Amino acid sequence: MKVAVVGAGAIGAFVGASLHRAGAEVHLIARGPHLAAMRQDGVRVLSPRGDFTARPAATDDPASIGPVDYVFLGLKANSYADCGALVNPLLHDGTAVIAAQNGIPWWYFHRLPGAHTGQRIASVDPGGAVSAVLPPERAIGCVVYAATELEAPGVVRHLEGTRFSIGEPDMSVSRRCLDFSEAMRSGGLKCPVEPDLRNDIWIKLLGNISFNPISALSRATMAQICRHPDTRELVVTMMRETLEVAARVGCRPKISIERRMAGAERVGDHKTSTLQDLERGKPLELDVLLAAVVELAALTDTPVPTLRAVHAVADLLAQTTSRSTS
Structure with missing residues (x-):
């Protein structure tokens, strides 16, 4: 499994380090002192469950990574419309985008049965700008229950929680969700696949x-x-x-x-x-x-x-x- 973490801050680096520990090929995309520290010393995770250090690849150039199986978005949702340059080099026909965001996602009404099927929510997808960069059919939803903070460049303090619930917009239990869930569990995290995320x-x-x-x-x-x-x-x-x-x-x-x-x-x-x-x-x-x-x-x-x-x-x-x- 090949995973790119776009926006490898506290949550992104924590997930990337855990997946790397499970044996996945992980590439962290970051910048500045945090990137330099991860390149030199890896990601150091300080956790009540036990400290560990992982050394996944880290870069500020997505083009150097190439297409991946999963893109894990650690960006704030208000950055999604402008993330095309970071995400596009990572995509092939089957790449899934796992959006670890708070609030109402841009894909909310995608393939949702009912009166509002396909409805675009303007406040989160203005003019379809997010859907143009992140097509809803690529999306896997993710609700984060873990709390982390960046204590220092390259150092993630895990405060509490290990649950990352994921699910398909169409409420199916897909192979791509099951595979990602298994990798997360192998890395020490909880990742239930929820039919109704x-x-x-x-x-x-x-x-x-x-x-x-x-x-x-x-x-x-x-x-x-x-x-x-x-x-x-x-x-x-x-x-x-x-x-x-x-x-x-x-x-x-x-x-x-x-x-x-x-x-x-x-x-x-x-x-x-x-x-x-x-x-x-x-x-x-x-x-x-x-x-x-x-x-x-x-x-x-x-x-x-x-x-x-x-x-x-x-x-x-x-x-x-x-x-x-x-």
């Missing part, structure tokens, strides 16, 4: 759609948001509205709001990825988390006043932040 997408989105924008707007950790009575209620309201939108597009996630809140509280004083991006001056990944659900609400005539209000102020924050760092 959309259920996992909405379960994880319940937290991302609420805690991420609120944390960026308030500069608060997840525990602080939970402990404050009014923001806690705000999160619960956003989750309720999100579940209603999910139901209107045919998905009823098998989890209660109470359980989801309890899980968030257990995370403790953790800064969401959106807050971390804000503090680092990076673009905020809010379209797939919040704008897409507001768009789906409009598509299905679902009232979501709280989601719309939070989206308005979060979108303004994203725009003003973008202008100040450009």
Whole structure:
């Protein structure tokens, strides 16, 4: 199996190192000091499950790799439309693209039975720009439950979780999913093949759609948001509205709001990825988390006043932040 990891940051390098340990031919695509460190010393993973070092190939030139069986996308979703130069040299007719993203994916309605089959979600696939680079038929969805951070160039700190759920947009259990799942398991990770990955997408989105924008707007950790009575209620309201939108597009996630809140509280004083991006001056990944659900609400005539209000102020924050760092 030949795998290229495009965007080998904390999650991408962790997956690449694990697959390499399992015997796959892995190529990490990165840049800067992180790339230099991985070339010199490999990927060092520090984990409560045991530290290890892997030495997969690392480069900033996808053309030097050639076509692969799987492209694992470790990029933020707001980079997908511009990733053609990185991805195109890696493709052959059968290459699968595994998109490890938060939020609503560009392929969401691809081959999904029902009234909205083939519907394009403009907020995550504007003008079809993402589909043009990453055709939905290549896509394998991936919901990441692992938490990692880049402690230093070439050094990944694995904090918790090893689950990477994957699934086909058409809800089949394909050979390409089963083969990738087996390689991930051989590398020490959990990788269940879910016939209905959309259920996992909405379960994880319940937290991302609420805690991420609120944390960026308030500069608060997840525990602080939970402990404050009014923001806690705000999160619960956003989750309720999100579940209603999910139901209107045919998905009823098998989890209660109470359980989801309890899980968030257990995370403790953790800064969401959106807050971390804000503090680092990076673009905020809010379209797939919040704008897409507001768009789906409009598509299905679902009232979501709280989601719309939070989206308005979060979108303004994203725009003003973008202008100040450009």
